[in-house]
Amino acid sequence: xxxxxxxxxxxxxxxxxxxxxxxxxxxxxxxxxxxxxxxxxxxxxxxxxxxxxxxxxxxxxxxxxxxxxxxxxxxxxxxxxxxxxxxxxxxxxxxxxxxxxxxxxxxxxxxxxxxxxxxxxxxxxxxxxxxxxxxxxxxxxxxxxxxxxxxxxxxxxxxxxxxxxxxxxxxxxx
Amino acid sequence: xxxxxxxxxxxxxxxxxxxxxxxxxxxxxxxxxxxxxxxxxxxxxxxxxxxxxxxxxxxxxxxxxxxxxxxxxxxxxxxxxxxxxxxxxxxxxxxxxxxxxxxxxxxxxxxxxxxxxxxxxxxxxxxxxxxxxxxxxxxxxxxxxxxxxxxxxxxxxxxxxxxxxxxxxxxxxxxxxxxxxxxxxxxxxxxxxxxxxxxxxxxxxxxxxxxx
Numbered sequence: 034x035x036x037x038x039x040x041x042x043x044x045x046x047x048x049x050x051x052x053x054x055x056x057x058x059x060x061x062x063x064x065x066x067x068x069x070x071x072x073x074x075x076x077x078x079x080x081x082x083x084x085x086x087x088x089x090x091x092x093x094x095x096x097x098x099x100x101x102x103x104x105x106x107x108x109x110x111x112x113x114x115x116x117x118x119x120x121x122x123x124x125x126x127x128x129x130x131x132x133x134x135x136x137x138x139x140x141x142x143x144x145x146x147x148x149x150x151x152x153x154x155x156x157x158x159x160x161x162x163x164x165x166x167x168x169x170x171x172x173x174x175x176x177x178x179x180x181x182x183x184x185x186x187x188x189x190x191x192x193x194x195x196x197x198x199x200x201x202x203x204x205x206x207x
Numbered sequence: 208x209x210x211x212x213x214x215x216x217x218x219x220x221x222x223x224x225x226x227x228x229x230x231x232x233x234x235x236x237x238x239x240x241x242x243x244x245x246x247x248x249x250x251x252x253x254x255x256x257x258x259x260x261x262x263x264x265x266x267x268x269x270x271x272x273x274x275x276x277x278x279x280x281x282x283x284x285x286x287x288x289x290x291x292x293x294x295x296x297x298x299x300x301x302x303x304x305x306x307x308x309x310x311x312x313x314x315x316x317x318x319x320x321x322x323x324x325x326x327x328x329x330x331x332x333x334x335x336x337x338x339x340x341x342x343x344x345x346x347x348x349x350x351x352x353x354x355x356x357x358x359x360x361x362x363x364x365x366x367x368x369x370x371x372x373x374x375x376x377x378x379x380x381x382x383x384x385x386x387x388x389x390x391x392x393x394x395x396x397x398x399x400x401x402x403x404x405x406x407x408x409x410x411x412x413x414x415x416x417x418x419x
Contacts, residue, residue, distance in 0.1 A: 090265045090266070091266050093265075094264050094265075094385070094388075094389070095392050104266065111273065115273075115276065116239070119239045122283075123241065130312070130313065133312070134312060176294060176298075176360065177294040177297075177298070178294075179287055179291050179294050179360075180291060180294060180360045182287075183287060183291065183360050183363045183364055183367070184363065186367060187366060187367060190367065190370050193374065194370065194373070197374045197377045197378070198377065200377070200381070201377040201378070201380060201381050204266070204270070204381040204384060205380065205381060205384045
């Protein structure tokens with residue numbers, strides 16, 4: 034956590050002026066910013082060694098060839114979902130303690146000082162304070178680390194439901 | 208043939224079923240535990256589930272490992288419900304009596320956690336009780352308010368727990384179906400063997416008749 038509120042406010046104000054990455058590498062990196070868990074991408078289980086090992090093991094239990102492939106893919110898919118579930122649970126979005134706890138009203142003189150070199154009007158200062166207050170409301174609404182990880186893992190429920198249904202269908206179908 | 212199945216676990220397809228089950232075990236049940244969780248407890252849960260099956264097949268072992276993990280997630284989410292309440296209590300206390308700027312949220316949260324666990328120092332107990340008195344709340348009032356405050360997230364945790372129950376149900380049905388299938392195959396093998404032996408006896412008798 035940054036201890037100097039003035040510097041933190043200045044950093045966040047300057048970040049608002051950013052127009053995004055310019056280099057190819059930066060654009061490539063930022064294109065993955067919205068990637069959360071990767072469960073929407075199509076997996077390629079059939080080319081993995083785990084898949085073939087599982088198929089051979091399951092085949093010995095008297096399942097047909099198609100059923101073996103279905104069960105192995107279902108099992109690997111379910112593992113993929115549960116691994117993403119664990120990763121989401123253990124790395125929730127961090128709490129921005131500065132933004133959560135800063136007194137926006139008391140920071141107005143700092144906004145004024147930060148904006149004065151550009152010859153800003155009082156209206157600009159008000160707008161900036163309102164913007165920070167909005168961001169603060171959003172930050173507070175997200176709650177603490179436990180609330181955040183709950184919200185994030187809750188979004189994976191449908192993947193888990195589909196994953197286990199696929200596996201169960203594959204096992205019981207044959 | 209030897210496969211290196213994920214995370215460096217070797218599975219030889221020519222090995223007996225029991226050994227394959229053991230070699231598959233780490234592949235599908237390799238526990239991803241949190242730092243304060245006990246691996247021994249996780250493994251003992253898994254072993255007790257496995258002990259309920261007679262000679263489990265590798266697929267049954269794989270499914271039981273998933274079932275054990277679901278049970279483990281239920282435990283985690285149940286703890287989370289209490290933690291959500293504590294989080295909301297700390298949030299309410301830090302805002303108590305319009306003291307949002309006075310009380311540091313993190314400090315209140317950490318001290319309250321120790322207070323509720325009974326690990327707080329004397330001065331910390333006094334501090335929490337002072338804030339409670341200032342906000343004209345008892346601990347149970349605070350808990351009730353926190354429950355209302357955290358209701359949305361508590362409902363989410365309930366959904367997560369419910370999902371794990373549904374998963375367990377699916378897995379149980381799958382395990383039952385494998386068990387039934389293997390018993391059916393065994394029964395058919397026995398019936399076939401009986402038919403074959405009858406047939407061979409019949410054939411022997413016919414040969415005897417012809418020769419006589």
